[in-house]
Amino acid sequence: MLLVNTVRDQFDRVLEGLQKRNFVEAEGLLNQVIDLDDKRKTTQTQRDQLQAEANSISKEIGQLMREGKKEEAEKIKNKTAELKLEIKSLDEANASAEEELKALLYTIPNVPHISVPFGKSAEDNETVLEYGAIPTLFEGNLPHWELIKKYDIIDFDLGVKITGAGFPVYKGKGARLQRALINFFLDEALKAGFVEVQPPILVNEESGYATGQLPDKEGQMYHATADNLYLIPTAEVPITNLYRDVILTEEELPIKNVGYTPCFRREAGSWGAHVRGLNRLHQFDKVEIVQITHPEHSYQALEEMSTYVQGLLKKLELPYRVLRLCGGDMGFTSSLTYDMEVFSAAQGRWLEVSSVSNFETYQSNRLKLRFKDSEKKTQLAHSLNGSALALPRIVAALLENNQTPDGIMMPKVLHPYLGFEKI
RNA sequence: AGAGGAGUGGCAGAGUGGUCGAAUGCGGCGGUCUUGAAAACCGUUGUACCGCAAGGUACCGGGGGUUCGAAUCCCUCCUCCUCUGCCA
Secondary structure, eight states, X not given: OOOHHHHHHTHHHHHHHHHTTTOTTHHHHHHHHHHHHHHHHHHHHHHHHHHHHHHHHHHHHHHHHHTTOHHHHHHHHHHHHHHHHHHHHHHHHHHHHHHHHHHHHHTSOOOOOTTOOOOSSGGGOEEEEEESOOOOOOTTOOOHHHHHHHTTOEEHHHHHHHTOTTOOEEOTHHHHHHHHHHHHHHHHHHHTTOEEOOOOSEEEHHHHHHHTOTTTTGGGSOEETTTXXXXXXXXXXXXXXXXXXXXXXXXXXXXXXXXXXXXXOOOTTOXXXXXXXXXXXXXXXXXXXXXXXXXXXXXXXXXXXXXXXXXXXXXXXXXXXXXXXXXXXXXXXXXXXXXXXXXXXXXXXXXXEEEEEEXXXXXXXXXXXXXXXXXXXXXXXXXXXXXXXXXXXXXXXHHHHTEETTEEBOOGGGHHHHSOSBO
């Protein structure tokens, strides 16, 4: 969430930024934030003063008791009764102002970076670059949902039998392709200096709030109600939460982590005819990279992560494009997001396979993720993350783009991981 | 899962109702001494909120309560340790 001080000190910049998201009620809400914070400050100051008074009376009583002046002590005891009542009501006022303020801040998205274009939807995203030739397929080419049946490598019906729609079963070469991609992605990340972690895939409420999935996106996560735990929609949640309530030293920055996890998304209400096959699933595999950086270096880190992800796509020989998301299409918590899309030739569509974002202090404020700077002051660090990569759409594009009448050719870089060259 | 024990500052570890934001030791930082280092000695060393500041307030696992006053007493939750049980 935004810092109240940022809202105060940079009101115009914040307002202007939020307007890129077509966040029309921004001005009113920002003013409300300041009002509530003022209210909070006033009640707290009053409360603290009364408390100071009560504390000093208590000390006095202690002093008198030690001197054996019981009667005098009894006399001034009454004085505190009134104070206590006032303090209690101020405490309540303070707590409710704080709660209201927090609830309000939860509804305000992150301020877009200066380079983020205005826009309402995906159509207004800016294409930063396109790489690779769009393949021309032979007559009689098939979309991936047909290919997986033809070669018997992924079975959706079996998944329906044991779980439900959107939970595919990978078989034979299909399963090996999954394992190959995961290992390839992890190995590449290690080479690029990321430290591998293997986090839990169930997280508690606190973690969900800290990275911004709760309270707003509650319906998107599977909830294990018996234990009040959530299945992660992305490894971003557990990996970033590793650093919740942590004060790092400047030397420890940047922190670079990579982790493979399955991801679970309910995708409530977003099902439709255009999401056949692997295009959208309830469970899928993803390798995620996370960085915690010094505020001055986060945009450089973002570029590095974007370049890194593009490197993966080049090695997989997939044509791709990079989009700078417009204000209206960008995620709630992000300041700047690049989406990487690969071209899936049989469908004739671009498929999003990665999203690389800088959250600046939006997450670290909730996380209380800080570092001690060179002047020994604690300040919020910046957090970033990106998919590197999400598997299903990569698989879709690999299958569709590389199909031949004699089978599906796998990119060279995967051969040692796969143990075969063609499906 | 059952029985018992325990959670205090970066770490170790005192503290069982007031003078305790908290002894002491270690570590860290600054200094004295030294050609340099070590040792020794002196000083300093948590986080957050309000305030221009002086200062004030809160925090001894989390939450609630008793009391004029809680690290200390009570309730509750969480975590860890030991034993028993179960288990990949």
